[in-house]
Amino acid sequence: xxxxxxxxxxxxxxxxxxxxxxxxxxxxxxxxxxxxxxxxxxxxxxxxxxxxxxxxxxxxxxxxxxxxxxxxxxxxxxxxxxxxxxxxxxxxxxxxxxxxxxxxxxxxxxxxxxxxxxxxxxxxxxxxxxxxxxxxxxxxxxxxxxxxxxxxxxxxxxxxxxxxxxxxxxxxxxxxxxxxxxxxxxxxxxxxxxxxxxxxxxxxxxxxxxxxxxxxxxxxxxxxxxxxxxxxxxxxxxxxxxxxxxxxxxxxxxxxxxxxxxxxxxx
Amino acid sequence: xxxxxxxxxxxxxxxxxxxxxxxxxxxxxxxxxxxxxxxxxxxxxxxxxxxxxxxxxxxxxxxxxxxxxxxxxxxxxxxxxxxxxxxxxxxxxxxxxxxxxxxxxxxxxxxxxxxxxxxxxxxxxxxxxxxxxxxxxxxxxxxxxxxxxxxxxxxxxxxxxxxxxxxxxxxxxxxxxxxxxxxxxxxxxxxxxxxxxxxxxxxxxxxxxxxxxxxxxxxxxxxxxxxxxxxxxxxxxxxxxxxxxxxxxxxxxxxxxxxxxxxxxxx
Numbered sequence: 001x002x003x004x005x006x007x008x009x010x011x012x013x014x015x016x017x018x019x020x021x022x023x024x025x026x027x028x029x030x031x032x033x034x035x036x037x038x039x040x041x042x043x044x045x046x047x048x049x050x051x052x053x054x055x056x057x058x059x060x061x062x063x064x065x066x067x068x069x070x071x072x073x074x075x076x077x078x079x080x081x082x083x084x085x086x087x088x089x090x091x092x093x094x095x096x097x098x099x100x101x102x103x104x105x106x107x108x109x110x111x112x113x114x115x116x117x118x119x120x121x122x123x124x125x126x127x128x129x130x131x132x133x134x135x136x137x138x139x140x141x142x143x144x145x146x147x148x149x150x151x152x153x154x155x156x157x158x159x160x161x162x163x164x165x166x167x168x169x170x171x172x173x174x175x176x177x178x179x180x181x182x183x184x185x186x187x188x189x190x191x192x193x194x195x196x197x198x199x200x201x202x203x204x205x206x207x208x209x210x211x212x213x214x215x216x217x218x219x220x221x222x223x224x225x226x227x228x229x230x231x232x233x234x235x236x237x238x239x240x241x242x243x244x245x246x247x248x249x250x251x252x253x254x255x256x257x258x259x260x261x262x263x264x265x266x267x
Numbered sequence: 268x269x270x271x272x273x274x275x276x277x278x279x280x281x282x283x284x285x286x287x288x289x290x291x292x293x294x295x296x297x298x299x300x301x302x303x304x305x306x307x308x309x310x311x312x313x314x315x316x317x318x319x320x321x322x323x324x325x326x327x328x329x330x331x332x333x334x335x336x337x338x339x340x341x342x343x344x345x346x347x348x349x350x351x352x353x354x355x356x357x358x359x360x361x362x363x364x365x366x367x368x369x370x371x372x373x374x375x376x377x378x379x380x381x382x383x384x385x386x387x388x389x390x391x392x393x394x395x396x397x398x399x400x401x402x403x404x405x406x407x408x409x410x411x412x413x414x415x416x417x418x419x420x421x422x423x424x425x426x427x428x429x430x431x432x433x434x435x436x437x438x439x440x441x442x443x444x445x446x447x448x449x450x451x452x453x454x455x456x457x458x459x460x461x462x463x464x465x466x467x468x469x470x471x472x473x474x475x476x477x478x479x480x481x482x483x484x485x486x487x488x489x490x491x492x493x494x495x496x497x498x499x500x501x502x503x504x505x506x507x508x509x510x511x512x513x514x515x516x517x518x519x520x521x522x523x524x525x526x527x528x529x530x531x532x533x534x
Contacts, residue, residue, distance in 0.1 A: 056323070057359045063331045064525040066364050068371060092324045097333050104335060258331040 055080035059262050065244040069267045073139040081138045081262050085130060091162075093260045098162040101238055101257040102169050108237050110174050117204075117234040118170045119226065119253060121241035122181040122191065124261045126167065126200055127157035139263035152183065155190050159198035163240070163259070167200060176204045176234065180225055180246075182218050182266060185210050218266045223249030322347035326529050332511040336534045340406040348405045348529050352397060358429075360527045365429040368505055368524040369436050375504050377441050384471075384501040385437045386493065386520060388508035389448040389458065391528045393434065393467055394424035406530035419450065422457045426465035430507070430526070434467060443471040443501065447492055447513075449485050449533065452477050485533045490516030 055077035061067050073081055084090050110116045120126055132151040133139060151157075171177055183191055185208045192206065213221045222245065226236060230251050239246065239253035242261035247253070322344035328334050340348055351357050377383045387393055399418040400406060418424075438444055450458055452475045459473065480488045489512065493503060497518050506513065506520035509528035514520070 053356060053359065057356070057363055060327065060330055060360055060527065061363050061367065063327055064364075064527075066367050066524055068367065068522075089320060089324070092320065093327055096324055096328050097331075100328065100333050100335065255335075257333055260327065260331075 051076055052080060059084070062262055062265070063258065063260060065248075067265070070265045071142055073263065075140065077262075078138055078140050084262060085133075085138060090260060094160055095162045097240075097257050097259050098166040101166050101240060101255075104255050105166075105170050105173055105175065105238060108173075108175075111235075113233075114174075114176065115233050115235055116175050117178055117229060117236050118175040119178045119180050119229075119236055119239040119241075120163075120167065120203075121243070121246040122179055122183065122195070123157075124160075124242035124263075125240055125246070125259050126160060126163050126179070127194060127198055128160050129157055131156070131158070133263050143264060149187075152187055152194075153190055155194035155197060157194055157198065159200065160259075164199050166240070170238070171202055175237070177202070178229060178234075179203050179206045180222055181206075181208055182221070183208050184214070218243065218245035219249040222246060223251055226251035226253075318343055319347060326351070326527075329529055329532070330525065330527060332515075334532070337532045338409055340530065342407065344529075345405060345407050351529060352400075352405060357527060361427055362429040364507075364524050364526050365433040368433050368507060368522075371522050372433075372437050372440055372442065372505060375440075375442075378502075380500075381441075381443065382500050382502055383442050384445055384496060384503050385442040386445045386447050386496075386503055386506040386508075387430075387434065387470075388510070388513040389446055389450065389462070390424075391427075391509035391530075392507055392513070392526055393427060393430050393446070394461060394465055395427050396424055398423070398425070400530050410531060416454075419454055419461075420457055422461035422464060424461055424465065426467065427526075431466050433507070437505070438469055442504070444469070445496060445501075446470050446473045447489055448473075448475055449488070450475050451481070485510065485512035486516040489513060490518055493518035493520075 055074070058074060058077055059080075105118070108116065123129055129148075129151065132148065136144075136147070167177070179195075181191070188206070188208055191208070195201075195203075195206075207225050209216075209221060213224075216224075226239075227250060229236060236251070236253040238255050238257060240257045240259065241247050242259040243266045244258065245266050247256040247258060322341070325341060325344055326347075329337075372385070375383065390396055396415075396418065399415065403411075403414070434444070446462075448458070455473070455475055458475070462468075462470075462473075474492050476483075476488060480491075483491075493506075494517060496503060503518070503520040505522050505524060507524045507526065508514050509526040510533045511525065512533050514523040514525060
């Protein structure tokens with residue numbers, strides 16, 4: 001950039017000089033050299049960088065679980081979130097977390113008692129609702145359970161490919177796989193269809209919210225369900241989820257794997 | 268940038284043209300106009316963007332606790348980490364986490380029994396060792412406890428300003444403040460000096476590793492110490508630390524605040 005600037009200034013000086021040589025009788029005029037950094041384009045680029053910096057910081061706070069409950073993403077970050085989830089950033093992050101989980105899974109020495117378990121959340125962990133959120137402002141709109149249910153009932157959510165790879169790896173290693181979702185029991189069969197359509201099979205148990213669980217915080221509901229697993233003698237080695245409420249609480253797994261999700265927050 | 272390019276091309280054309288006017292007898296030469304997008308500079312910029320993308324992904328994996336234990340930062344990310352910690356990114360992230368913690372602290376209804384507590388880690392939480400890491404590759408060098416001890420014994424680590432602000436806010440609200448550090452008991456007096464020099468005062472207890480605690484994982488050591496607090500009747504509302512081993516384990520705080528640290532990992 002500095003080189004380009006230098007070249008420009010040099011060139012402009014050269015023109016001036018050569019023109020003066022060509023027309024020596026023209027009165028000298030003050031030469032206004034607009035420094036390129038003052039253009040509107042440059043200012044906009046700077047603002048763009050500033051938004052990127054602040055939204056990256058916001059996303060970091062989300063992923064490190066530093067924020068209190070939030071209902072929508074910051075309005076200024078809509079384009080940022082869109083660029084992230086539609087671009088390579090999200091995919092790279094998803095691949096990295098699955099790779100790390102795979103490395104850990106392979107390092108676990110499994111017992112022959114069949115009690116080594118891995119827990120997966122479903123939405124934004126195994127299945128992607130990105131097509132829904134694309135139509136709903138990438139998290140800018142307040143969550144609308146009626147609209148979202150319509151989407152769920154289509155059973156069309158695609159697999160997150162890197163999660164499917166991990167899922168099969170974990171099954172292949174001999175872990176028992178538990179799917180623990182905040183979806184309601186009434187969506188059991190549609191969820192099974194969607195999972196199958198997306199390539200997920202052979203799980204050991206699919207746990208959905210029963211009528212008793214409605215109204216409970218996800219952290220509590222999921223901890224209670226994990227607690228039942230450990231009471232049945234399961235050792236939960238890994239837990240993959242896009243929400244901290246999938247991962248924290250009690251009866252926590254040995255290692256947890258937080259998939260990125262800058263679009264919504266479930267307490 | 269496009270405008271600058273246009274200006275340059277225009278200027279270069281002008282020079283060529285004016286020179287030809289000045290020297291009409293020079294033979295015309297083929298004018299090679301390299302399109303700027305193919306320049307080495309542009310390729311380097313693309314590579315730079317790629318490194319930034321991958322190192323951002325790595326940093327998020329660190330902050331979301333997705334990585335297994337690591338000893339040094341990736342070699343490719345040295346410049347990235349340097350730019351982050353020396354630039355505005357780190358400062359903005361530090362300020363955000365303190366602000367979030369402050370909002371939460373103010374929302375807690377304190378009891379009159381004086382048992383409402385907040386736990387702070389010290390290194391990279393209250394005090395910054397950035398001057399040390401600047402001299403040691405920003406985390407690229409394997410941790411050298413002898414060298415680091417020399418730095419600690421200078422008692423010169425500056426305060427992280429946003430943490431000092433939070434610290435005073437939390438004290439002002441009436442929380443009991445516990446400092447829980449992985450530093451050794453032998454460094455008690457130098458640590459007190461450093462904390463005081465940096466503006467930290469009036470904590471309730473400074474807990475350092477005793478000889479019994481050496482060799483314990485930080486997660487265990489810190490959980491045990493928090494457990495002692497809760498056994499004494501303290502309610503740990505908030506916990507601020509730059510390592511997940513400050514925050515996870517047992518006797519966890521109600522809310523935890525993960526300060527950024529892309530330079531080192533303590534299990």
